[in-house]
Amino acid sequence: MRNRGLKKRLNTIFLYLLVVVFVFISIVPFYWITASSFTEPTKLFSIPPNYFPRPTLQNFVNLINQLPFRSYLRNSVLFALGSTILTVALSFLAAYGFARYPVPGSGLLLLGLVLSMALPEITTVVPLFRVLRNLNLINTIRGLIVVMSSVLLPFTVWTLVAFVQRVPFEMEEAAIVDGTNLMQRLWFIVLPVMKPALATMLAINFINSWNNLIYPLVFSSTSRAKTLSVAITEVFQARTPYGRPWELISALGVTMVVPAVIIVLISQKAIVSGLTRGAIK
Numbered sequence: 001m002r003n004r005g006l007k008k009r010l011n012t013i014f015l016y017l018l019v020v021v022f023v024f025i026s027i028v029p030f031y032w033i034t035a036s037s038f039t040e041p042t043k044l045f046s047i048p049p050n051y052f053p054r055p056t057l058q059n060f061v062n063l064i065n066q067l068p069f070r071s072y073l074r075n076s077v078l079f080a081l082g083s084t085i086l087t088v089a090l091s092f093l094a095a096y097g098f099a100r101y102p103v104p105g106s107g108l109l110l111l112g113l114v115l116s117m118a119l120p121e122i123t124t125v126v127p128l129f130r131v132l133r134n135l136n137l138i139n140t141i142r143g144l145i146v147v148m149s150s151v152l153l154p155f156t157v158w159t160l161v162a163f164v165q166r167v168p169f170e171m172e173e174a175a176i177v178d179g180t181n182l183m184q185r186l187w188f189i190v191l192p193v194m195k196p197a198l199a200t201m202l203a204i205n206f207i208n209s210w211n212n213l214i215y216p217l218v219f220s221s222t223s224r225a226k227t228l229s230v231a232i233t234e235v236f237q238a239r240t241p242y243g244r245p246w247e248l249i250s251a252l253g254v255t256m257v258v259p260a261v262i263i264v265l266i267s268q269k270a271i272v273s274g275l276t277r278g279a280i281k
Contacts, residue, residue, distance in 0.1 A: 036250035083148035095160035
């Protein structure tokens with residue numbers, strides 16, 4: 001019994017050590033880039049390192065002055081919100097169709113959607129560029145939204161199909177008896193039940209769109225459609241007496257991270273609820 005109790009305590013200590021290491025690895029990089037964004041450039045490489053610098057907003061001011069920052073920020077918000085809302089709306093309807101109206105070949109079509117997720121993004125750039133060019137959507141937010149939505153759609157549909165299948169069809173049958181149409185059943189019955197799942201996909205798709213680099217980089221050439229993720233590549237190319245402008249890179253990195261963190265904090269309960277419902281039948 002004594003050996004068993006000692007082994008249990010050692011396992012508990014080992015588990016806590018793993019948690020501490022994981023938290024350290026997760027938190028320290030974020031703290032360092034945040035601290036660097038508020039540190040004067042001349043003090044970034046001081047020896048010994050200054051782990052608690054006196055904060056300054058000059059790096060953010062310089063970032064706004066050296067880049068069309070407001071335009072990039074507006075484009076990022078429109079790109080992420082537009083892609084997220086369009087993807088979830090279309091995926092919800094498609095998932096309902098797959099779950100409630102199975103037809104011959106629908107399983108293969110859903111499988112094809114799932115397999116399309118295996119395609120690397122780089123392999124789709126050339127055909128997508130030709131499509132957008134023919135539609136005059138190059139260097140436009142609308143074009144970026146369409147492209148990103150097409151990328152996010154397969155995973156979102158595949159995920160929501162499982163949630164729709166868990167909505168009791170008896171609820172819809174009772175509504176049909178009461179004379180409701182399809183849109184009324186979707187809005188008043190299916191949608192309220194699926195709120196956690198939809199909130200989960202909204203948060204995940206927003207973060208994926210917000211952080212996406214390859215499509216804004218390839219399909220936009222001016223500040224008219226460039227996003228903050230592209231701005232990081234532009235800032236990184238600049239040269240200073242200290243090499244790269246790490247203080248501006250850090251400030252832009254914090255600007256990119258903060259919205260994603262806020263989205264997760266706001267929707268964490270819905271995300272946990274949605275993932276839990278998806279894991280339990």
